[in-house]
Amino acid sequence: MNKFISIVFFILIVSSCSNEQTAPPNQPKGEIIYHVFQRSFYDGNGDGQGDLVGLKSKLDYLQDLGVTSILLLPLYDADCYHNYFANDFEKIDPEFGTMEDYIALVKEVHQRGMKIYLDMETQYVSEKHLWWRDAVGNPKSAYSNYILFEDEGHARPATIIFDLRELNSFDGSKIKITTVNLKDKSVLDYNVKLFSYFADPDNNGKFDDGADGFRLDHAMDNLDNKPALTNLFSTFWSPLIERVKKVNPQLKFVAEQANWGDYGFEYFEKAGADRMFGFGLQQAILSFNKQQLTNKADTILLMTPPGKDQIIFIENHDLDRSASVLNKDPNKERVAAALTLLIGGIPSIYYGQELGMTGRGGFGIYGATDGNDIPRREAFEWFKTDEGKGMALWYKNTGPWWDHTYIKANDSISLEEELPRENSLLNFYKTIIKLKQSDPALSMGxxxxxxxxxxxxxxxxxxxxxxxxxxxxxxxxxxxxxxxxxxxxxxxxxxxxxxxxxxxxxxxxxxxxxxxxx
Ligand SMILES: [Ca+2]
Ligand SMILES: [Ca+2]
Ligand SMILES: [Ca+2]
Ligand SMILES: [Ca+2]
CATH class of the missing domain: 2.60.40.1180 (Golgi alpha-mannosidase II)
Structure with a gap:
C-alpha cells in the first residue's frame, strides 16, 4: 500500500471507529445503568471479595453488553457486607481497595465514555465512626450535635429505623448504629464537602476523576418519623443537592423513596432530586397484567416533570431476582427485559439479571440477620462450574444462605454458558440494547x-x-x-x-x- 492510500485508509478507519463509538451529540445513545453489588461481582486479588480492581478489569464485558453507566453499592468503610452504616465516609472500604483504585476505576470508566454513580447513606453511623467514638458519653465533644441522643448525658445514642440499636451481621457479629442529626448545620456542611470530594477528589474543577452522580439511599422528608428530623427535603436534601451541584452542575441525584409504594413526585418538587426509582413499574412489569402496566406507565412516565427522569428496573439488591419471581420462564424473562429496556425512562439492569440469575431473600427467612438478603446478592456467575478466578464467593460457608445457594454448576446460567449460545437470555439483552441504542425514539423518546x-x-x-x-x-x-x-x-x-x-x-x-x- 502506498503512503497516500494508507493515510486515507487510516483516516477512514479512525472516522468509522469514532462514528461507531460516540454518537453525535444530538443523537445520544440512551443511558442504560448497570447496578452492581461490587462485593459479589469480580474479585481482582483472590481474597474472595469483589473489589474495584476486579470491576475495572470487567469493563469490557459491561461495554459489550451495551450498558453506559455503573451504579455501585456504598464504597465507604463499613463492617456490614452491604456497606450501609459507615465507619468512615471518607475512606474506601479496604476490602474494595483504596482511593487510588477508586480514581483509577472512575478515570477508566470516563475514558470509555461511561458514567459512574455512588450510593450514599449518610443518615446513620456505626459505633466505629469518629462522631460516635468522640461524642457518646461526652456532651462536650465537638461532634455532640452531629448525632441524636436520647438523654442529656449523651450516654444513649438514638435508635435507627424500626427502633433498632444494633444490626445482626451475617457473620454473627453485632454492629451498633445510630442516627445522624441531619438538622445540624455542621452536618449539612460536612455532607456538602463529602459529596463534593467524591465528585472531584483533587478539587481541580475537572471531573475525569469524580463520580457522575449519587444515589441517595432511604431518603425521607421526616427521617424514620423521628420528631427531631422533620422537613428534611427543605432543610437538608434540597440545600445539599443545590450546593453539591455548584461543584459540577452535570451531577445527577437519584433518590430512593423510602416508601416503595410512593411515586416520589414530591422528591422532584421539594428535595431537588433529578431521578426517582419507578417501583410501581417494577411490580407492574413482573405482574404481566395489562391494566397494571397501563396504569403505572401512564402515571410514572407521563407525570414525571420535564428535565426529571425515572429509573426503570425489575431487580435491585433489596428485591427477589426476577427470574425467580417469573419461575425461570424464559419467555417471561424476555418480555420483562424488553419492557424494562424499551418502555421509557432510564433502564437499570441489576448485575446477573442479564444471565437470569435466581435468588429469593427477605426479612426473617434466616432469622434476624442481614444474611437474609444474601440470596439477592450472590456472586456473579462467570463460569459453567461456578468456580474459578474472580468468583466473589465472600459468603462461602458462612450460613444457611450458602447451604441453600442459588448458584449451581452446569445449569446453563453463567456467562461462560450464555455467551456462545445464540438464543441465551444474555444475547437477548444485548440484542434489545443494540436495538434501543440504534433508534432515537427508543433511546430518548x-x-x-x-x-x-x-x-x-x-x-x-x-x-x-x-x-x-x-x-x-x-x-x-x-x-x-x-x-x-x-x-x-x-x-x-x-x-x-x-x-x-x-x-x-x-x-x-x-x-x-x-x-x-x-
Ligand atoms: Ca478482592
Ligand atoms: Ca468492610
Ligand atoms: Ca478532578
Ligand atoms: Ca450456574
Missing part, C-alpha cells in the same frame, strides 16, 4: 400510550422528533390477535417479523414486536 382491543396485548409508542416506534408484547401463553386504535400509519418491523395490516396483528405466546411508524 417519550413514552406514549397506544391503545389496542386485546386485554392480553400491551402496546405503547416511543417518539423522538419525527421518529416514532410502536412496541407490542403478548403478556399471555396463548396466541393473540390485536387491533390498534386509533388507526393510521404504516408499520415496518424493527424487531420480529410480525406484519401489521390495517392496524391489526397477531402475536405468538409472549411474542415481542417493535415497529417503526410512518
Amino acid at each position: 417519550k413514552y406514549a400510550p397506544a391503545e389496542n382491543n386485546n386485554a392480553q396485548v400491551f402496546t405503547f409508542f416511543r417518539q423522538e422528533g419525527l421518529d416514532k416506534v410502536l412496541v407490542a408484547v403478548n403478556l399471555s401463553a396463548e396466541k393473540q390477535k390485536a387491533g390498534l386504535s386509533p388507526s393510521g400509519g404504516t408499520y415496518s418491523p424493527l424487531y420480529g417479523r410480525v406484519a401489521i395490516n390495517q392496524n391489526s396483528f397477531e402475536l405468538k405466546p409472549y411474542e415481542i414486536g417493535v415497529w417503526s411508524v410512518k
Whole structure:
C-alpha cells in the first residue's frame, strides 16, 4: 500500500471507529445503568471479595453488553457486607481497595465514555465512626450535635429505623448504629464537602476523576418519623443537592423513596432530586397484567416533570431476582427485559439479571440477620462450574444462605454458558440494547400510550422528533390477535417479523414486536 492510500485508509478507519463509538451529540445513545453489588461481582486479588480492581478489569464485558453507566453499592468503610452504616465516609472500604483504585476505576470508566454513580447513606453511623467514638458519653465533644441522643448525658445514642440499636451481621457479629442529626448545620456542611470530594477528589474543577452522580439511599422528608428530623427535603436534601451541584452542575441525584409504594413526585418538587426509582413499574412489569402496566406507565412516565427522569428496573439488591419471581420462564424473562429496556425512562439492569440469575431473600427467612438478603446478592456467575478466578464467593460457608445457594454448576446460567449460545437470555439483552441504542425514539423518546382491543396485548409508542416506534408484547401463553386504535400509519418491523395490516396483528405466546411508524 502506498503512503497516500494508507493515510486515507487510516483516516477512514479512525472516522468509522469514532462514528461507531460516540454518537453525535444530538443523537445520544440512551443511558442504560448497570447496578452492581461490587462485593459479589469480580474479585481482582483472590481474597474472595469483589473489589474495584476486579470491576475495572470487567469493563469490557459491561461495554459489550451495551450498558453506559455503573451504579455501585456504598464504597465507604463499613463492617456490614452491604456497606450501609459507615465507619468512615471518607475512606474506601479496604476490602474494595483504596482511593487510588477508586480514581483509577472512575478515570477508566470516563475514558470509555461511561458514567459512574455512588450510593450514599449518610443518615446513620456505626459505633466505629469518629462522631460516635468522640461524642457518646461526652456532651462536650465537638461532634455532640452531629448525632441524636436520647438523654442529656449523651450516654444513649438514638435508635435507627424500626427502633433498632444494633444490626445482626451475617457473620454473627453485632454492629451498633445510630442516627445522624441531619438538622445540624455542621452536618449539612460536612455532607456538602463529602459529596463534593467524591465528585472531584483533587478539587481541580475537572471531573475525569469524580463520580457522575449519587444515589441517595432511604431518603425521607421526616427521617424514620423521628420528631427531631422533620422537613428534611427543605432543610437538608434540597440545600445539599443545590450546593453539591455548584461543584459540577452535570451531577445527577437519584433518590430512593423510602416508601416503595410512593411515586416520589414530591422528591422532584421539594428535595431537588433529578431521578426517582419507578417501583410501581417494577411490580407492574413482573405482574404481566395489562391494566397494571397501563396504569403505572401512564402515571410514572407521563407525570414525571420535564428535565426529571425515572429509573426503570425489575431487580435491585433489596428485591427477589426476577427470574425467580417469573419461575425461570424464559419467555417471561424476555418480555420483562424488553419492557424494562424499551418502555421509557432510564433502564437499570441489576448485575446477573442479564444471565437470569435466581435468588429469593427477605426479612426473617434466616432469622434476624442481614444474611437474609444474601440470596439477592450472590456472586456473579462467570463460569459453567461456578468456580474459578474472580468468583466473589465472600459468603462461602458462612450460613444457611450458602447451604441453600442459588448458584449451581452446569445449569446453563453463567456467562461462560450464555455467551456462545445464540438464543441465551444474555444475547437477548444485548440484542434489545443494540436495538434501543440504534433508534432515537427508543433511546430518548417519550413514552406514549397506544391503545389496542386485546386485554392480553400491551402496546405503547416511543417518539423522538419525527421518529416514532410502536412496541407490542403478548403478556399471555396463548396466541393473540390485536387491533390498534386509533388507526393510521404504516408499520415496518424493527424487531420480529410480525406484519401489521390495517392496524391489526397477531402475536405468538409472549411474542415481542417493535415497529417503526410512518
Ligand atoms: Ca478482592
Ligand atoms: Ca468492610
Ligand atoms: Ca478532578
Ligand atoms: Ca450456574
